[in-house]
Amino acid sequence: MRxxxxxxxxxxxxxxxxxxxxxxxxxxxxxxxFGVRSAMPMATAVKRCPELLILRPAMExxxxxxxxxxxxxxxxxxxxxxxxxxxxxxxxxxxPHFHGSGTLIAQEIRARIxxxxxxxxxxxxxxxxxxxxxxSDWNKPDGLFVIRPRDVDAFVAPLPVDKLFGVGKVTAAxxxxxxxxxxxxxxxWSLRELQHHFGKFGARMYDLCRGIDRREVCPDQERKSxxxxxxxxxxxxxxxxxxxELAPLYDLxxxxxxxxxxxxQIRKLFVKIRFADFRRTTAECVGLQLDRGVFDKLLxxxxxxxxxxxRLLGIGVRTSEEDDNAQQLGLFGLADNA
Numbered sequence: 001m002r003x004x005x006x007x008x009x010x011x012x013x014x015x016x017x018x019x020x021x022x023x024x025x026x027x028x029x030x031x032x033x034f035g036v037r038s039a040m041p042m043a044t045a046v047k048r049c050p051e052l053l054i055l056r057p058a059m060e061x062x063x064x065x066x067x068x069x070x071x072x073x074x075x076x077x078x079x080x081x082x083x084x085x086x087x088x089x090x091x092x093x094x095x096p097h098f099h100g101s102g103t104l105i106a107q108e109i110r111a112r113i114x115x116x117x118x119x120x121x122x123x124x125x126x127x128x129x130x131x132x133x134x135x136s137d138w139n140k141p142d143g144l145f146v147i148r149p150r151d152v153d154a155f156v157a158p159l160p161v162d163k164l165f166g167v168g169k170v171t172a173a174x175x176x177x178x179x180x181x182x183x184x185x186x187x188x189w190s191l192r193e194l195q196h197h198f199g200k201f202g203a204r205m206y207d208l209c210r211g212i213d214r215r216e217v218c219p220d221q222e223r224k225s226x227x228x229x230x231x232x233x234x235x236x237x238x239x240x241x242x243x244x245e246l247a248p249l250y251d252l253x254x255x256x257x258x259x260x261x262x263x264x265q266i267r268k269l270f271v272k273i274r275f276a277d278f279r280r281t282t283a284e285c286v287g288l289q290l291d292r293g294v295f296d297k298l299l300x301x302x303x304x305x306x307x308x309x310x311r312l313l314g315i316g317v318r319t320s321e322e323d324d325n326a327q328q329l330g331l332f333g334l335a336d337n338a
Contacts, residue, residue: 001028002118011036012053018042020233021311025057026086029141068117076105079217087136089129091217102126103146110144127152130165130213152211157184164208166201183209226260227272227316228252235276235309242273242299242310249315250292257290257317265319266290271298273305274312281305290317 001007011031016022022042034049046052070088073080079091090105098104102125113121120142124135131147138145147155161180162172178197180186186194186209194202207213228249236242257263269291270284283302287294295315303310 007053010053011049011051012055013042013045014055014057015042015045016056017054018046021231022054023231065117065119069113069121072109072112072116076109078219080219081217089132089217103144106144110142128211128213129215129217130208131155131211133165134159134163156209156211157182157187159183161186161209164205165213166204166208171198171201225316225318226253226257226262227270227314228256229272229312229314229316231274231312232310235311236313237309239300239303242303242313243296245313246292246295246299246315249313250290250295253315253317254290262317262319263289266317268318269294269298270316270318271295271302272312272314272316273299273302273310275306276309276311277306278311279306284318287317 001012009030011028011034013024013027013031013036015025018041024036024038024040024042024045026038027036027045031045031049031052034052036045036049036052042054046054070080070082073088073090076097077090077092077095081089083089092100092102092105094100095105098108106123106125110121110123113119122136122140122143124132124138124145124147126132126135126147127149131152135145135147160172160182161167161175162169164183167175174197175181175186180189186205189206191203191206194206196202198205230245230249232245236245257266266288267286268284269287270282272280272282274280281302283298283305285294285298298315299313
């Protein structure tokens with residue numbers, strides 16, 4: 001939309017083709033009015049919005065923009081933690097700019113992004129990461145929302161439980177069955193009660209429903225895996241078909257591991273399958289280097305769990321960082337939290 005003004009005001013999505021099992025990577029707010037959302041099958045998106053314009057991703061363009069924005073961030077603080085291509089946390093507690101005022105810094109960052117990069121950015125300012133993430137979504141698009149320390153209790157109490165970091169559909173449904181619909185409801189539960197129902201995560205919820213989050217902003221994120229996957233236009237009918245597709249995936253994974261300079265960090269190998277009925281399984285084993293034969297065996301193991309046509313096939317490695325001289329590819333983010 002920035003580069004082609006004729007697209008502004010029209011429902012627009014970025015992703016794959018609807019006739020080839022494409023998925024919505026992201027979409028603008030005009031498309032969201034029709035119920036289109038990220039991770040939705042593109043075929044579904046087109047049904048909901050027949051006038052939807054679809055563009056293929058332009059990753060190099062996004063990387064250039066990301067680097068521009070990350071440079072803006074780091075001119076205010078070294079404590080920048082990227083989350084994804086369009087999100088990052090900033091800790092400006094000790095920033096010399098505006099005497100460390102998160103609100104003023106966020107205002108200036110948003111203005112600079114608009115002027116220097118040509119896109120809008122939303123920001124949330126709060127005492128911790130959990131609240132900042134919620135605040136960043138509060139006034140989208142192109143908004144700023146501030147949660148001051150003295151306002152935390154009043155802000156958190158009416159929040160639905162599914163807003164809590166780590167609470168997915170299953171946990172939210174269980175909480176609601178137990179009578180906890182909001183954070184105020186959850187605050188009535190003791191720590192012991194939450195741990196009884198949810199184990200270790202109960203202690204986490206005990207803090208979050210009170211607006212407490214002790215996680216620090218961590219600028220150095222360890223790469224935990226390198227992987228490749230493919231969703232096929234037509235299901236792979238049997239194990240032999242999957243084996244044939246393993247070769248190009250292996251070549252691509254080998255190139256990505258080399259590019260990430262992660263050869264010496266490999267600790268496990270894995271194969272992921274999504275069957276035609278959308279059931280998923282992953283088979284993995286300990287391994288210190290890429291090995292095509294091991295991937296063949298893992299594929300056999302994973303396929304036997306479903307024994308049906310395969311919609312998605314992926315392979316990868318899990319890594320650990322032990323080489324002080326290793327370099328990693330960085331994940332840069334557009335301004336979404338500040």
